[in-house]
Amino acid sequence: MITRDKLLDILKNIAKIIQENRQFLTDLDAAIGDGDHGINMNKGFRAVEEKIDTVKDKDCGAILKTIAMTLISTVGGASGPLYGTAFLKAAMVVNGKMELENDDVVKMFDEAIKGIVMRGKAEKGEKTMLDALIPAFEEIKSSLQDGNTMSEAFNRAQKAAADGVEYTKTIKATKGRASYLGDRSIGHQDPGATSTYLMIKTIAETLNS
Numbered sequence: 001m002i003t004r005d006k007l008l009d010i011l012k013n014i015a016k017i018i019q020e021n022r023q024f025l026t027d028l029d030a031a032i033g034d035g036d037h038g039i040n041m042n043k044g045f046r047a048v049e050e051k052i053d054t055v056k057d058k059d060c061g062a063i064l065k066t067i068a069m070t071l072i073s074t075v076g077g078a079s080g081p082l083y084g085t086a087f088l089k090a091a092m093v094v095n096g097k098m099e100l101e102n103d104d105v106v107k108m109f110d111e112a113i114k115g116i117v118m119r120g121k122a123e124k125g126e127k128t129m130l131d132a133l134i135p136a137f138e139e140i141k142s143s144l145q146d147g148n149t150m151s152e153a154f155n156r157a158q159k160a161a162a163d164g165v166e167y168t169k170t171i172k173a174t175k176g177r178a179s180y181l182g183d184r185s186i187g188h189q190d191p192g193a194t195s196t197y198l199m200i201k202t203i204a205e206t207l208n209s
Contacts, residue, residue, distance in 0.1 A: 002100040002150060002207070007060055008052060010206045011067060015045040015052075017202045018195065028191040032178040036077060037191040044075035044083070059098055064091035078176060079192065082116050082129065089115035102144045109137040127173040129192035132164035136200045154204035161197040168193045 002010075018025075018041050025038030047070050055063045064087050072084030090108035094100060100108070113133060117123060124134045136157035143153035168190035172183050178190070 001102075002105065004060055004063070004098050006206065007063060007100065008056055010203050011048060011052060011063070013202045013206050014199050015049040017198050018042055018045040021195075021198055025191050025195055028189060028194055032173065032181055032188045033176065033191065034077060037079060037195065040076040040079055041083075041195055044071045044080060047071075047074040059094075059096050060100055061091045061093075061095035061097060064088075064094065067091075078120070079195075082120055082192075085115040085119045086112035102150065105150065106141050106144060109133075109140060113137060125171065127168045127171050127178060127190045127193075128176070129190070129196040131168050131171075131190065132161040132193035132196040132200070135160035135164045136196075151204070151207040154200065154207055158197075158201045158204040161193075161200040165189050165193045165197045 018038075022038035022042035025041060026035060027038075029035050029037035048067050051066055051070050055066045058066070068084045068087035068091055071087060072080050074080065075083065089111035093107040093111050094104050097104060113130070116130060116133070120128065120130075122128045122130055124130050139156040139160040140153045143156050144150070148156075166189070169187055172186050173181065173190070178188075
């Protein structure tokens with residue numbers, strides 16, 4: 001189970017890790033994209049950080065919806081609509097809830113992925129955030145179904161997301177600005193998959209603390 005306060009901690013820690021990795025994410029994006037992924041993500045999550053105190057008394061759905069709208073309105077490029085849609089879809093399945101049970105978390109990730117697929121017209125294997133997110137979700141789902149704790153499920157998800165990031169180095173991009181490079185995008189890791197991995201890693205670390 002994830003309490004509302006733990007959810008707020010997770011969001012604060014995600015804002016922190018994005019800030020710490022903004023240059024790394026920007027450098028990754030400079031190699032195959034617009035070179036602004038880290039800058040845009042940091043801008044969005046700094047705005048999220050400022051919003052957290054205003055929603056600390058709300059339910060989990062309301063908190064996630066506020067995060068979604070903040071990202072959509074502040075993050076430039078494709079990342080804002082994609083991450084914003086993911087948070088918005090997740091928010092809708094936990095509307096009114098003060099804590100998140102295992103089933104809630106599975107439904108949240110399932111809906112978030114569907115939202116990204118719909119918004120980005122992408123699928124796994126196209127060198128996008130989905131290459132980290134989908135394997136992470138599959139681990140969360142199967143791990144929780146096997147009776148493992150939420151912490152253990154996210155520890156496994158972190159490993160799956162990291163493997164997904166590594167996988168993006170081996171394939172060519174077929175979506176976004178990176179797709180213009182064709183085969184020259186092979187050998188580079190996807191910045192969106194990397195920021196997704198950082199988020200999963202942060203959830204795991206916050207649940208373990």
